[in-house]
Amino acid sequence: MLYLCTTCRYQTVNKKCYFLHLQLHDEENSKPEEEEEEKEKEDKQKKTTIKQAIPKHTCSLCDYRTNKKQLLKAHKITHSKTYDWQCPQCNYKTYREYNLQRHVKSIHENHRYHCDLCNYTTTRTNYLTAHIKVFHNNPSK
Numbered sequence: 001m002l003y004l005c006t007t008c009r010y011q012t013v014n015k016k017c018y019f020l021h022l023q024l025h026d027e028e029n030s031k032p033e034e035e036e037e038e039k040e041k042e043d044k045q046k047k048t049t050i051k052q053a054i055p056k057h058t059c060s061l062c063d064y065r066t067n068k069k070q071l072l073k074a075h076k077i078t079h080s081k082t083y084d085w086q087c088p089q090c091n092y093k094t095y096r097e098y099n100l101q102r103h104v105k106s107i108h109e110n111h112r113y114h115c116d117l118c119n120y121t122t123t124r125t126n127y128l129t130a131h132i133k134v135f136h137n138n139p140s141k
Contacts, residue, residue, distance in 0.1 A: 013065060014055055019134050 003018035004011045012018050055065030057072040061079045066072050083093035085100040089108050094100050105111045106123035113128040114121050117136045122128050 013063060015130070017054070019130055022134050023137075 001015075002011055002013055003015060005018070005021060010021050012021070055067050057067070057069055058065045059072060059075055059079075061076070064072070064075050066075070077095050080095065083095050085094045085097050087093070087100060087103060087108075089104070092100070092103050092107075094103065102123070112121040112123060113125055115128060115131060115136075117132070120128070120131050120135075122131070
């Protein structure tokens with residue numbers, strides 16, 4: 001998936017880099033002018049963090065990239081086409097047991113995670129955490 005910034009021309013396939021980038025725009029728009037020097041220091045730190053988050057490992061069969069070799073190894077299974085895990089309630093198949101469990105929970109059990117600060121809902125905790133960080137500027141949740 002390609003993440004495109006709607007404020008500038010920044011684009012990335014890494015979700016973490018994208019959310020870090022969005023925070024740069026949020027801070028640019030909310031800081032008073034007298035704090036400009038402090039803001040520049042923070043921006044420089046965040047840009048360094050973004051550079052460090054640039055993926056080192058790339059899949060030779062698609063555009064997938066990651067910093068963790070183990071994640072790349074797990075990803076490569078997706079290209080093997082051996083979908084050993086079948087949903088007992090529908091035609092969904094997957095190559096990982098965890099994916100099947102997540103499918104059953106979100107699709108057949110209709111399990112959702114809810115944001116306490118707005119009406120956002122999602123099937124994944126990491127999406128909720130990212131939502132809270134980006135839209136409510138609360139990195140602790």
